[in-house]
Amino acid sequence: MAKYGNIAVIYGGDSSEWEVSCRSGEFTASHIDDTLYNVYEIFARHGRWWLVSFKRINSMKVTFPEEARPEVSKNTFSVEIHGEKVQFDYAYIMQHGAPGETGQLQGYFEMLGIPFSSCSAFTSTVTFDKYSCKSFLRDVDFVHLAKDAFIRKGENVKEFCKGVKLSLPLFVKPTSGGSSFGITKVKSMEELPDAIEFAFKESPTVIIEEGIQGREFTCAAYFDGDEVKTLPVIEIISQNEYFDYDAKYNGHSQEVCPAQIPVELSSKIQQTTGKIYRHLGCSGLVRIDYIVDEDKIYFLEVNTIPGMTNASLVPKMVRAAGIDITDFLTTIIENS
Numbered sequence: 001m002a003k004y005g006n007i008a009v010i011y012g013g014d015s016s017e018w019e020v021s022c023r024s025g026e027f028t029a030s031h032i033d034d035t036l037y038n039v040y041e042i043f044a045r046h047g048r049w050w051l052v053s054f055k056r057i058n059s060m061k062v063t064f065p066e067e068a069r070p071e072v073s074k075n076t077f078s079v080e081i082h083g084e085k086v087q088f089d090y091a092y093i094m095q096h097g098a099p100g101e102t103g104q105l106q107g108y109f110e111m112l113g114i115p116f117s118s119c120s121a122f123t124s125t126v127t128f129d130k131y132s133c134k135s136f137l138r139d140v141d142f143v144h145l146a147k148d149a150f151i152r153k154g155e156n157v158k159e160f161c162k163g164v165k166l167s168l169p170l171f172v173k174p175t176s177g178g179s180s181f182g183i184t185k186v187k188s189m190e191e192l193p194d195a196i197e198f199a200f201k202e203s204p205t206v207i208i209e210e211g212i213q214g215r216e217f218t219c220a221a222y223f224d225g226d227e228v229k230t231l232p233v234i235e236i237i238s239q240n241e242y243f244d245y246d247a248k249y250n251g252h253s254q255e256v257c258p259a260q261i262p263v264e265l266s267s268k269i270q271q272t273t274g275k276i277y278r279h280l281g282c283s284g285l286v287r288i289d290y291i292v293d294e295d296k297i298y299f300l301e302v303n304t305i306p307g308m309t310n311a312s313l314v315p316k317m318v319r320a321a322g323i324d325i326t327d328f329l330t331t332i333i334e335n336s
Contacts, residue, residue, distance in 0.1 A: 036057070
């Protein structure tokens with residue numbers, strides 16, 4: 001018997017990733033087991049939440065015209081459909097970026113006492129900020145970190161750049177954000193000030209990292225009710241200079257799953273993923289990205305709300321593991 005009855009899949013959000021989030025949310029909602037749960041899709045953006053559609057157990061999906069979507073009550077996390085109040089008892093969060101990946105949405109559900117699919121508010125806040133997350137991993141002995149520098153908006157950018165003692169090339173990134181928005185690969189120090197200003201458009205804080213030359217991999221971990229499990233490793237081979245937005249979403253990359261690497265390296269990446277998952281106090285489904293330089297595994301970032309479209313990395317991992325995607329989502333829901 002399922003633990004929950006009314007599953008609300010929330011997508012949209014306030015960041016540059018909101019359209020990607022919609023695709024992830026629609027994919028997720030369409031693959032949740034409709035013999036176990038009533039599934040409701042909620043589009044949330046700029047403080048307004050609307051019910052897009054619903055599909056009750058063993059029934060046809062009902063989709064509302066955009067101008068007639070019922071508004072969701074954020075006071076009670078419920079909605080009225082044709083005079084009937086529906087109380088959601090579980091939230092599957094599929095908002096990439098703010099507020100779904102920043103800890104804000106998680107804090108809301110924690111205050112209401114409603115279970116949800118992702119990491120806690122605290123862990124989400126820490127992992128969403130690239131610099132904060134790296135700070136939590138600086139003293140561990142199971143993963144390497146690229147050398148970096150940090151700047152906050154309002155500081156003197158030109159003076160800051162004079163003091164940067166990092167080896168080129170550099171990657172300049174907003175500390176918060178995803179889908180490679182605001183990232184620049186810098187090949188000369190003259191380019192650094194403009195790259196920082198560009199990153200400030202996405203985040204008030206920016207991290208500058210030394211570029212690690214190596215192969216890029218990603219691996220996902222989740223809790224199955226008994227233990228933390230990992231999925232097959234993917235190697236990402238970008239046709240561009242790095243795995244940017246164009247490579248991620250416009251087909252300019254090759255994603256080899258499972259990665260064609262020695263078993264020892266694959267196992268080491270999976271073990272590292274499990275250790276980071278536990279060290280950061282993660283829950284639900286998390287994807288972690290790496291660069292491997294010879295035998296050293298360098299941490300890139302944690303994705304606590306990884307993409308979930310048919311072409312996304314995690315569904316490819318799930319298929320490679322021989323797991324049915326609907327069964328996989330049930331595992332996430334029942335063990336969050």
